Amino acid sequence: MTTDTNASPYPGPQPDPANPDLRSRLLDAALPHVAFDGWSEETFRRACDDAGVSRDLGRLTCPRGAVDLAVAYHRRGDQRMIARLNEADLTGLRFSAKVARAVRFRIEAGDREAVRRGSTLFALPQHARTGTGLIWDTADAIWTALGDSSEDLNWYTKRATLSAVYGSTVLFWLGDDSLDHAATWDFLDRRIENVMQFEKLKGRVRDNAALKPLTALPGWLASKVRAPRADRGHDMPGRWSPPIDPTRRPGPAATPGRDKVAGSAPLSEDGPVPPSATPR
Known part of the structure; x- marks a missing residue:
């Protein structure tokens, strides 16, 4: 037997x-x-x-066994962050502060040892693509929750930039022994400030008449870039979609958190830049 x-x-x-x-x-x-x-x-x-x-x-x-469980754990953290963002009162905060608050909510949604073990797992070559996709999805979840509606090159650049900010902050947090992780939040604020300085530089270059002959062609090429379609494959980077509520009555789709924390691309210190300032 x-x-x-x-x-x-x-x-x-x-x-x-x-x-x-x-x-x-x-x-x-x-x-x-x-x-x-x-x-x-x-x-x-x-x-x-x-x-x-x-x-x-x-x-x-x-x-894939525990790999799929690690993926599920990361996505659970994204969902908890979205729920906390929707409950938070972000009225009066500068847009950069809203982004920093969202990143902090996401980090606080995870257990440090579980995240540490996940970081080790997704650093392996055979799982690196999965790990990179998860970080991108987190950045996309944050921007979508903050009301991002960009459909051009800004859709990609904002998510790529925030992915770098989020990833570096998580690594700092894993080694931070300061009280209440105060050093981590200071590090996060500095990274957000770096992004703001870069955005301001982009704005000055865009508005500089002397540089327009040099930026005309890149600007035209950038204007042809579009955000991914809603019907793209599930294995491509894209927007975060909340679980379907079976009790919700049919009607126009709502973007999570849009009523509370509206914003659009490109990023500025006090919120979205007017559409007239974005490349077309």
Whole structure:
């Protein structure tokens, strides 16, 4: 008589592998083990056992095992950040302060040891593309929640810039032992200020009559760039879409947080630059 080593120690009917609640259950069961075993195969097996899910079913739900659980953990952090942004009163804040607040909310949504282990995982060459995509998605989630409606080159540059700010701040936070992570938030403010200085430089170059002959062609090329279509493939970088609310009545789609924290591209200290100032 042989024993199935992949079978769950908890017999009974198994849930649908396509059910998102199952992945959430596995993630909750995995988190206590991540600090000790990282996002590893051992963590995945223990999560299946603790959740009462057969390992075969767990593999159907998460084909890459703990890697998919790490992805789910990152996306859960994005969702928590969006929820906190929608609840926050950002009235009166400069636009740069709103961006800094969103980045802080996102960092505070994660457990430092779980994030540390995830950073190690996604630094591996075979998972680097996934990790880069997750950071891009976080930047996209922030801009979308802040009401960004840019459809030109600014759509890409803002997300690329914020991805760099977010990624560097997370790395600083992982090594920060200051009280209440005060050094991290100071670091974040400095990075945001660097971005603001760059945006101001771009504005001066754009408005300089002597430089217009040199910037005309690049400006024309930039005006031809468009944000990705809504129907692009799921494996391409793009906008964050909130979960569909089955109780919501049909009507015009709403952008998360738009009513509270409106803004558009390109970024300026006090908010979006008027459309007339953007390249066309």
